[in-house]
Amino acid sequence: MVKKEFDELNDQLQVRREKMQELRDEGVDPFGSRFERTDRSKDLHDKYENITKEDLEKLNKKTSIAGRIVAKRGKGKVGFADLKDQTGRIQFYIRKDEVGEEQYQIFKRADLGDFLGIYGDVMKTDMGELSVRVEKLTFLSKALRPLPDKHSGLTNVEQKYRQRYLDMIANEDSFNRLLKRTKVIKAVREFLDNLDFVEVETSMLHDSAGGAAARPFITHHNALDTDFYLRIALELQLKKLIIGGIDRVYELGRVFRNEGIDTKHNPEFTMLETYAAYWDLSDVMVETEDLVRYVAKKVNKTTTITFHGNDIDLAPKFKKTTMVEAVKEATGVDFSKDISTEEAFKLAHEHDIEVQEFWKTGHILNEFFEKYVESTLIQPTFVTGHPIEISPLAKKDPVDPRFTQRFELFIGGGELANAFSELNDPIDQRERFIEQAKESENGNDEAQHIDDDFVIAMEYGMPPTGGLGIGIDRLTMLMTDAPSIRDILLFPTLKPEK
Incomplete structure (x- = not known):
């Protein structure tokens, strides 16, 4: 000034x-x-x-x-x-x-x-x-x-996010978008309550960071003289409640990931996770599709939305494809074949994909997908068949155990939902955790740790379960055509002013 x-x-x-x-x-x-x-x-x-x-x-x-x-x-x-x-x-x-x-x-x-x-x-x-x-x-x-001046409004982007109250006063669109977020959350609750899901609250401080591939925030509890992690996912504690006898459970809660900040990522964000006993991936697909439509109708009174210049129709049955099929269509590379890690590294080099030393073929397939396919999926699309290397909590595909019973839902060129037929074999789960630990030793700081407490819980018997995770912030972005996740967070994370 x-x-x-x-x-x-x-x-x-x-x-x-x-x-x-x-x-x-x-x-x-x-x-x-x-x-x-x-x-x-x-x-x-x-x-x-x-x-x-x-x-x-x-x-x-x-x-x-x-x-x-x-x-x-x-x-x-x-x-x-x-x-x-x-x-x-x-x-x-x-x-x-x-x-x-x-x-x-x-x-x-x-x-x-x-x-x-x-x-x-x-x-x-x-x-x-x-x-x-x-x-x-x-x-x-x-x-x-x-x-702020009534004609120019609040034009300083930094000030807009740092002094959100001024943004709300000066910008009608911002005010309405932030109010609409509450309507999205209310509609999500209505939908799940109508399906007899039970809403719970679980702890944010964990003694082990699990349930997702992410780098955690670490804090220290003085009285116990113990390090704790701010949760990176809701998953493992909710699965323990399934084991404990709640057939259908969900939580809307804050999770924290020590990662970069961009238009789709904030270090703390709101996650919805649901788990239903006796369901599998097909049931969760129906749940997800119906949930997205329900929210659109409740919040926008229509199933046709505009997002980042694209008209998106949520009414028709959502498209389905496998990760292998989508990558083959986009690049010509066929990962359905038995490709060795050495061959996968060579393919990555030929397609300008940077690799990490601990990667295996499945990691490289996923990177092909993220680079060449993800941004092209504008209309709602379920992508299935994720490699086992990147899906340590999902059941194996019984036909081809290189892949898992998992899907991600993509709308508007970005991921909205992630779901599994949940792995409920404790012996297989421990082996997956061990593989993740090896990745961590080899430099993957987002790999999951061995969670003995969770495996012990599984050993008491976990029914077949379908699980779903949806980022509430991304769902709100979709429903409000927000250009950035910061536009639908009341107080996004910012570097402190000097």
Whole structure:
């Protein structure tokens, strides 16, 4: 900020503080107290927007509203202002000869950003705008800093995310998108509750980081003198509840992954995971498809959405393909053949794919898919047949044990959901964990650790189970056409200001 702008801002701060003191000197508390309101702006528009000026006068309806001043106009003894609350905005109209000198001076001293309470008649102006004619005005809170310019809004991207409250005040789209997130979560809960899933809360501090391939955050508990991990997934504890006898269980909860930040990733995010005893992958496909449609209908009132310039139709049956088929169609490379690790490394080099030393053929197949296929899957597509190397918690494919009973759902060029026919053989599970431990020793810092406690739980008997994971943030992005995950997080992770 240049010095001139800084000085101007200081001038505005000083003027607002002077007005605050003037209010106090006149016996008005500039930071108010409880105010009883009978309506919000949307209530008034819904009730009276279609009633004529003359009929409104006959109704003689009184209302009590409250909100922030976002526009103010008028001269002399008559004034107009727009009051904004959570549901929208409404105009109020004030006359000095009707409210008196004291009340009118309160209005005159009110700045954009201040909160007022208004009691008066519901009316329409000669121009037909629904308004409230003020009988009594109550000062509720003084804004000591000016709001962002109403024409340019909040254009600084860093400030938009760092001062989310200003973004919500200045940008209607941001405000509505963030509110829609709550509708997405409510719709998810409704859908699962209707299927008799039980919602639970599990612990965020784990003594072992498991349930996903991710680098964890580590913290230390002083009293126990023990390191703990912020959970990277909900999976293993929810499976223990399946073992404990809850047939259908889900959790909506925060998970934490110590990874990079981009338009699809934030170090903490909200995950939905569901598990249903006696289900397999086919059941979870139906669950996932129905869930996505249900949320779209509840939140957007349609199954046709626009995302990043693409029109996406959620109504038809979702397409299905295998990872091997998709890679072969995109690159001509056929991983259904028995390809050695050495041959896979050679294919990766020929197709400009960077490899890591601990990789095997399955890792390279997955990298082919991510580089050449994933971004092309715009319409809803289930991709199945993931390699066993990248799916340590999924059942093996009984026909070809190189692959697993797993799917990922892709919409709009990105992954939305991940699901398994869950591995319930404790001996196989321990062997998978051992393979993951070897990867960790060879440099894979996202490999899963051997979780003896989980394996012991499985040894008491875990029924066949279908499991699903959906990123709530990505689902919200899809439903709101958000350009970045930061646009649907109230307070995204940012580097602290110096």
